[in-house]
Amino acid sequence: MTATHSLPAKGQSVIRLSGVSKNFGAVSALTDIELDVKAGEVVALVGDNGAGKSTLVKVLAGVHQPSSGTIEFCGQPVTLDSPAKALDMGIATVFQDLALCENLDVVANLFLGHEMSPWALDEVAMEVRAWTLLRELAARIPSVREPIASLSGGQRQTVAIARSLLLNPKLIMLDEPTAALGVAQTAEGLNLIERVRDRGLGVIIISHNMEDVRAVADRIVVLRLGRNNGIFTPESSNQDLISAITGATDNSVSRRADRKAGEAQEQHGGAACARPRTSRCWTAATSACAMTTASPPWRRASSTACAPATSACCPSPSASSSSPSSFPR
Numbered sequence: 655m656t657a658t659h660s661l662p663a664k665g666q667s668v669i670r671l672s673g674v675s676k677n678f679g680a681v682s683a684l685t686d687i688e689l690d691v692k693a694g695e696v697v698a699l700v701g702d703n704g705a706g707k708s709t710l711v712k713v714l715a716g717v718h719q720p721s722s723g724t725i726e727f728c729g730q731p732v733t734l735d736s737p738a739k740a741l742d743m744g745i746a747t748v749f750q751d752l753a754l755c756e757n758l759d760v761v762a763n764l765f766l767g768h769e770m771s772p773w774a775l776d777e778v779a780m781e782v783r784a785w786t787l788l789r790e791l792a793a794r795i796p797s798v799r800e801p802i803a804s805l806s807g808g809q810r811q812t813v814a815i816a817r818s819l820l821l822n823p824k825l826i827m828l829d830e831p832t833a834a835l836g837v838a839q840t841a842e843g844l845n846l847i848e849r850v851r852d853r854g855l856g857v858i859i860i861s862h863n864m865e866d867v868r869a870v871a872d873r874i875v876v877l878r879l880g881r882n883n884g885i886f887t888p889e890s891s892n893q894d895l896i897s898a899i900t901g902a903t904d905n906s907v908s909r910r911a912d913r914k915a916g917e918a919q920e921q922h923g924g925a926a927c928a929r930p931r932t933s934r935c936w937t938a939a940t941s942a943c944a945m946t947t948a949s950p951p952w953r954r955a956s957s958t959a960c961a962p963a964t965s966a967c968c969p970s971p972s973a974s975s976s977s978p979s980s981f982p983r
């Protein structure tokens with residue numbers, strides 16, 4: 655089998671989902687999902703548990719077939735009816751458990767199921783290819799003949815990503831790539847994701863860690879209860895993101911920000927409108943934005959795009975907490 659899609663130029667769409675829904679019997683795991691990932695772009699998929707992130711990744715990996723909607727890959731409509739087909743087309747997935755064999759060395763893990771000359775293993779060629787790939791990723795692996803069991807969490811993550819790059823994918827999806835990593839290893843992991851992006855691939859990462867998401871993502875797509883609930887940039891505030899993720903403007907993050915802003919205002923003599931923009935302001939502002947741009951209500955690009963509307967004073971904390979969010983869906 656050979657892949658028939660060539661890697662699009664940077665900035666061109668690698669994968670585009672339109673109106674994708676997935677039902678499991680009576681459960682609607684995904685409803686009318688829109689997603690666009692471009693070559694050379696990292697898109698973070700965030701959302702609370704049950705938001706539909708894993709289901710979406712499985713739809714793209716060919717594990718689940720969508721109940722409705724269309725998927726375009728490199729500009730052509732496609733049907734991803736099996737994981738093998740998705741992989742062959744150029745969609746690679748690094749699952750959270752990494753799926754590595756502890757007792758096998760790095761080379762064996764990289765080529766598992768895709769061995770060179772499988773009837774008389776070409777160990778030298780595989781080892782050379784392994785070193786080349788790892789060097790391209792600037793990976794810090796002591797030896798490609800080390801068993802996986804002796805590698806650190808970060809090194810394992812590197813091997814799993816390198817393995818997914820072996821088949822020259824156009825899109826790579828990483829499920830919680832930094833969840834099991836320490837501080838230094840996380841930084842390394844994020845560097846690795848940037849290097850993958852610099853190769854011109856489209857990258858989707860699922861993460862619960864907002865700092866990691868901000869550090870590496872070009873766009874942040876929020877899912878909530880199986881639906882799109884906003885597209886943000888790394889500059890968007892934590893409040894905005896948490897509001898979109900939870901659907902509530904009155905949450906612990908916004909309350910803390912309100913409290914800190916109130917304290918700062920007291921210290922500076924209570925200047926009017928000294929409080930930073932709250933999620934609630936943002937909701938109102940971006941609703942106005944959505945109306946003027948006639949885009950779907952969830953497509954509230956960057957909150958900075960809505961800057962003019964935010965110049966109005968924010969409502970008082972009591973007003974915002976007494977009136978629950980009317981987050982547009």
Ligand SMILES: Nc1ncnc2c1ncn2[C@@H]1O[C@H](COP(=O)(O)OP(=O)(O)O)[C@@H](O)[C@H]1O
Nearest residue numbers: 678681683701702703704705706707708709710
């Ligand atoms: N195989 C399945 N059968 C039935 N329901 C499922 C299945 N997979 C996921 N779901 C449901 O779909 C919804 C989204 O789940 P999931 O995609 O795992 O969310 P997330 O990864 O964001 O936590 C949940 O309500 C979940 O129970």
Ligand SMILES: [Mg+2]
Nearest residue numbers: 704707708709
């Ligand atoms: Mg999940």
